[in-house]
Amino acid sequence: MAAAVAGFRAAHGTEPAGVWAAPGRVNLIGEHTDTSGGLAMPFALPHTTLAAASARPDGVLRLHSANAPGGAVELLLDTLSPAAGSGWAAYPAGVAWAMREAGLPVGGADVHFTSTVPTGAGLSSSAALEVATASALNDLYGLGLTAERVARLAQRAENGFVGVPCGIMDQMASACCTTGHALYLDTRDLTHRAVPFDVAAHGLRLLVVDTRVRHELGDGAYANRHAACELGARRLGVPALRDVAYGELGAALEKLADDPVVRRRVRHVVTENRRVEEVIALLEAGDARAIGPVLTAGHASLRDDFEVSCAELDLVAETANAAGALGARMTGGGFGGSAIALVPDAAADAVAAAVTEAFAAAGFRAPRIFPAAPAAGARRLPTD
Structure with a gap:
């Protein structure tokens, strides 16, 4: 936190009123279901975006980031519009825009950001930036927003201002997760509950493998898949697609036999919702080891039916499982980013080494591999 305060002081010349933290996330299971009202099960990473911030009375939003080149970005709140937003500053600017669009009395602010969430790694760096901003503005202007409302406004910023048609899962994870738990989330009505996920207590480790292949969800591929899911729902x-029961999947796929692409997208969403239910049941029964095959099945579905994997992500899943992982899959939007592997403690080093060696043999850039345990969601940090 000291670095965030010092960065604010250097960028804005005063002391911040406070520092707010919002984490990135790993999605354990339930990928690409949230735009279809489905189920997901993310948990928060210890990696966070910090927003040191103070209110200002002149309607100016002055944004500075230790992680972005260049100086501060200054924007007038009264002239904010989606057409004016680009680059990293569009995410926090979009939050202020979404709040004002919702009729909330948000004024100007000086903000300095610093982040340890890897960008482009499929770990929700954008949601962390949005939720940190929303949390700061919520407190600075005494809005009294719930964590769920913060998440909705952050999603609105990304949809309406940045232009990425994401669902609500990333923002809910950043806003609502708790230490030592995954978040069982119904993205239709935002009901959620914390489910214990203490991997260490089960003699396990969850490895995150950042392939260092950067992806852009705003390039149309994500929107195309969202549109295919909507088309499938209309035709059914x-x-x-949340409303297609797993037991009715065969009949649903028969109705879509003339459109193999939509058929595959539908099959992924319906089976992925089922996998979330399976993982919930196993964790609540205390059998964390048994979720491994469910994770691997989720990767196959993302690769073959939703078609959002890539060679590097596939290599992580295949190599980790061959080296002793209980299960592995890509996590996040896809087309690059990160994968996860659930491994016994004793096999963690061997799995990490095998993945690193496989990347070298394939001529890929060396991956970044680190263990992850469920951490806290968004919060204001104590100043003393």
Whole structure:
């Protein structure tokens, strides 16, 4: 936190009113279901975006980041519009825009950001930036927003201002997760509950493998898949794919036999919702080791049915499982980013070494591998 305060002082010339933290996330299971009203199970990373901030009375939003080149970005709140937003500053600017669009009395602010969430790694660096901003503005202007409302406004910023048609899962994870737990999230009504996920207590480790292949969700591929899911729901006569029961999947796929792409997208969403339910049941039964095959099945579905994997992500999953992992899959939006591997403690080093060696043999850039345990969601940091 000291670095965030010092950075604010250097960028803005005064002391911040406070420092707010919002984490990145790993999604354990339930990928690409949230735009269809489905189920997900993320947990927060210890990696966070910090926002040191103070209110200002002139309607100016002055944004500075230790992680971005260049100086501060100054924007007038009264002239904020989606067409004006680009680059990293669009995310916090979009939060202020979404709050004002919702009629909330948000004024100007000086903000300095610093982050340990890897960007482009599929670990929700954008949601962490949005939620940190929303949390700061919520407190600075006494808005009294719940964590769920903060998440909705952050999602609105990304959808309406940045232009990425993401679901709500990333923002809910950043805003609502708790230490030592995964978040069982119904993205339709935002009901959620904390589910114990203490991997160390089960003699396990969850490795995150950042492939260092950077992805852009705003390039159209994500939107195309979202559109295919909506088309599938319309053709099946349901409000969203969430409403297709797993037991009815065979009949649903028969109705879509003439459109193999939509058929694959539908199959992924319906089976992925089922996998979330399976993982919940196993964790609540205390059998964390048994979720491994479910994770691997999720990767196969993301690779073959939703088609958002890539050679590097596939190599992580295949190599980790061959080297002793209980299960592995890509996590996040796809087309690069990160994968996760659930491994017994005794096999963790061997799995990490095998993945690193496989990347070298394939001529890929060396991955970044680190263990992750469920951490706290968004919060204001104590100043003393």
